[in-house]
Amino acid sequence: MAEEAPGTQRHYRAPCPGCGAPVEFRSAQSAYAVCGYCHSTVARSGEVLSRIGKMAELFDDHSPLQLMASGRIALAGQDTAFTLVGRLQYKASVGTWTEWSAMLPDGTLAWLGEDNGAYVFSQPQPPHKPLPAASAFTVGKSATINGKPYAIAFNEQVALIAAEGELPKLPPLGQAFAMVELRSADGEVLSLDYGSTPPAASLGRAVRLEDLRLTGLRDESARDEKARQFNCPHCGAPVQVALASTRSITCGSCHSIIDLGSGVGGELRSALQDEPVQPLIPLGSMGLLQGARWQVVGFQHRMGLAPGDDEQFGWTEYLLYNLQRGFAFLVDSQEGWSVVAPTTGAPLVNEARGTAVYQGTVYQQQYAYQAETTYAEGEFYWPVARGQKTSNRDYAAGNKLLSMERTPTEVTWSAGSRIASDAVAQAFKLDDKKDLLKRSDPAPLSAAKGVGCGTIVLVVFVVMVLLILLTTCSTRCDPRYENCAASRTSGGSYGGFSTGGGHK
Structure with missing residues (x-):
């Protein structure tokens, strides 16, 4: 059934086609949702929901953020409220990061990017003319988009590895696509996402978590450290990982550098240091x-x-x-x-x-x-x-x-x-x-x-x-x-x- 929610948006709720649990859509811009019970990927067409697959389990990044956390940010000179309603987890060759779908009071969606304790708040920024292919952007060179010069900072193949909540976009799970990041001298970052046709663009800048006045954050005391322990593959000494974002760690006994690219419990590679x-x-x-x-x-x-x-x-x-x-x-x-x-x-x-x-x-x-x-x-x-x-x-x-x-x-x-x-x-x-x-x-x-x-x-x-x-x-x-x-x-x-x- 469709329900009225506070504000101008219609709050839509319907049974999941996979398990019958309620699936909610709070924003009119949300075209997809991931069922919180059976992890079915659900597509919305009007008031009809269809199951299009199953989403992989989220990896626990021990983020302080969670769905339905809310905060405030200055947008166009106005103090604006937002609520986190969805999450996408991506992986590139050098690590993983998260994109949180943030619903604004008018029902439009923005993004709060999170990686290694750093955050970028961005909004859709349609290009004035069609974007070139990702291969046209060379790292270290410059490009002009919408009349503004940017430095090309990143160009790599990335892939979606997990998602939850409601989302305006949903690239195929595990399928690699190009992502390009351009940065300006005044601190802005323009992200070009080639996971859709035409490519999607969003413009944002860095924010501090402490400045967003967030409520409904995750309880840090619930963090489980036991799963972050293993034995050094070189000398067998116990190694404990303190940070969820860690991609490499050294053994305190033999000083080997241990690659955690496959995660704790995966295939560990070590390099001995003298x-x-x-x-x-x-x-x-x-x-x-x-x-x-x-x-x-x-x-x-x-x-x-x-x-x-x-x-x-x-x-x-x-x-x-x-x-x-x-x-x-x-x-x-x-x-x-x-x-x-x-x-x-x-x-x-x-x-x-x-x-x-x-x-x-x-x-x-x-x-x-x-x-x-x-x-x-x-x-x-x-x-x-x-x-x-x-x-x-x-x-x-x-x-x-x-x-x-x-x-x-x-x-x-x-x-x-x-x-x-x-x-x-x-x-x-x-x-x-x-x-x-x-x-x-x-x-x-x-x-x-x-x-x-x-x-x-x-x-x-x-x-x-x-x-x-x-x-x-x-x-x-x-x-x-x-x-x-x-x-x-x-x-x-x-x-x-x-x-x-x-x-x-």
Whole structure:
């Protein structure tokens, strides 16, 4: 029967053709639904429901979101309510993510993309003219859609693996199709979904879960950790996975990197690592940075090589996790400490001038180099591997930082700022390691204006002494007690890694 619901929409409910349980349609834009009882995939034509197949079981991603959770967001300058009424789970070569169907007060549907604790709220954005084939979009190049320039950040084959609730679209289960993500310099992301004909387009930007004023969230105490334990395939030691988004983890006993691409209980592959590098901030540490409480869940050491240079340099990255804000990176290099996180948008790059403009700020390119992961420890939301390589560029504007990492299928940007080493020590309660954490702390560029000749001579002397010490220590650095990554002389990275897609 059809029932009136609050607002302007008609709330339609009918028996599932598969099991007879009630199936509801709250939005007129919903053409499909997945029965919550028998998982039948149901298509709606007017007031007639037909069963067109059966949906696979959802994988438990331990998301704080669930169906019928509601929140508020600013759309077109208006404070707008929304309710989550459906969910699609997708898989690409580098991971999985979720699209939540969000019903607005007028019955139209938007999308809340969720991946690794990051969220993008988007709405349908019909193109003014037919879109080209997905193969026409080359990662790293630019394209103009609806008169606006975008950088092409992601182009890969993806597949639907599960769904629930009511949905405006439903690509064939398990059938690969192209998805392209384009990002703008003002933080917008345009997603082109080639799972339908013609391709569907949606435009959105990043949002913080804490800003959506959500109610009806999932009870985190119901999370079952028992299914996230297994024995290391290399040495047999017990390994426990703390985060549902983890795609690779290291064994605490033998330091092997374990690929969880097939899930816990699937076929596990391990790669043994020798010469472990000891992190200065222990895994599991909790720290208060930038108004949020972060946990250190991963650590990796990376090496870089600039074109035409025969000397490598190294740095380390700590992967941080916060339930509301997702993931960020605390980066330790000779240039100092910094905190960065993957961006939704993509800066406007001027190759000739070596600049990148992002959200109104002009950044100057500092370094360009090839980066390689040489050691990893902990949990990671992407399939980390020793020897993993990216092409990197680092930009700076005062203490503000931008970093680009490119792979054949994706370009990822991260943004953040430098922080003082004392702030790192204070955040993680490491007063006993202040000397080891000490770096060249950031200072405003204007601070150099009043520097006198005596100060310059002193600085030059100190630099010469430090270079001699670094040269002496480089041959006998003990990673158990020292930060060996800081002994580089040029280049660097401001960190960051994403598995791609604007729904991240």
